[in-house]
Amino acid sequence: MLSHVGHTILGMNTVQLYMKVPGSRTPGHQENNNFCSVNINIGPGDCEWFSVQENHWPLISDFCEKHGVDYLTGSWWPVLEDLYKANIPVYRFIQRPGDLVWINAGTVHWVQAVGWCNNIAWNVGPLNAYQYQLALERFEWNEVKKVKSIVPMIHVSWNAARTVKITDPDTFKMVK
Known part of the structure; x- marks a missing residue:
C-alpha cells in the first residue's frame, strides 16, 4: 500500500538507519498506522526484541494511562512482570547480525541494543484485509x-x- 502514497515518507517507504550503542533503546510502540516493518541487523552486535500481538495493545495502552504516559506519543518501556501478571504473552528474542525481523501489522514492540549495532528498517503495507x-x-x-x-x-x-x-473479496469490500 505504501507505494500508493504518492510521495516519500521518510523511514516508512524509504530505508531508515539506526546506529546503536550498547543499552540504547527504542521505546514501545506500534508502527505508524499499524503497518508492517522489516528490520535487518547489519552488526556487529546483537539487539534484544520484545513484542506483543496486536490484540493486546488496549491493555498496554491502559498500563501507559495508569502511569500518566500517552500510548501514541509518549516514551514507554513495559515492565515485563506487569505484562505477565495480566496474562499478556511477550515474545522475547535476540536479533544477531544478518538476522531479519518481520513485525506484523499492529504488533506492539520495543528493542534494546545488547552491543554496538547498526540496523536498517522500513515499513511495508501488504494489500490485504488485515493490514x-x-x-x-x-x-x-x-x-x-x-x-x-x-x-x-x-x-x-x-x-x-x-x-x-x-481480487481478495474482503479487501475489495473494505477499499470500496
Whole structure:
C-alpha cells in the first residue's frame, strides 16, 4: 500500500538507519498506522526484541494511562512482570547480525541494543484485509486522539482503488 502514497515518507517507504550503542533503546510502540516493518541487523552486535500481538495493545495502552504516559506519543518501556501478571504473552528474542525481523501489522514492540549495532528498517503495507483494516482503524483512532497520521489513508485508498485490481473479496469490500 505504501507505494500508493504518492510521495516519500521518510523511514516508512524509504530505508531508515539506526546506529546503536550498547543499552540504547527504542521505546514501545506500534508502527505508524499499524503497518508492517522489516528490520535487518547489519552488526556487529546483537539487539534484544520484545513484542506483543496486536490484540493486546488496549491493555498496554491502559498500563501507559495508569502511569500518566500517552500510548501514541509518549516514551514507554513495559515492565515485563506487569505484562505477565495480566496474562499478556511477550515474545522475547535476540536479533544477531544478518538476522531479519518481520513485525506484523499492529504488533506492539520495543528493542534494546545488547552491543554496538547498526540496523536498517522500513515499513511495508501488504494489500490485504488485515493490514488495511488495522491501518484504517489506527487512522481513525489517531483522529480521535488528535494525533496526525503520517500515512494519508484516504489518499492511499483512492489510489489503490484506481490503480490495483483487488481480487481478495474482503479487501475489495473494505477499499470500496
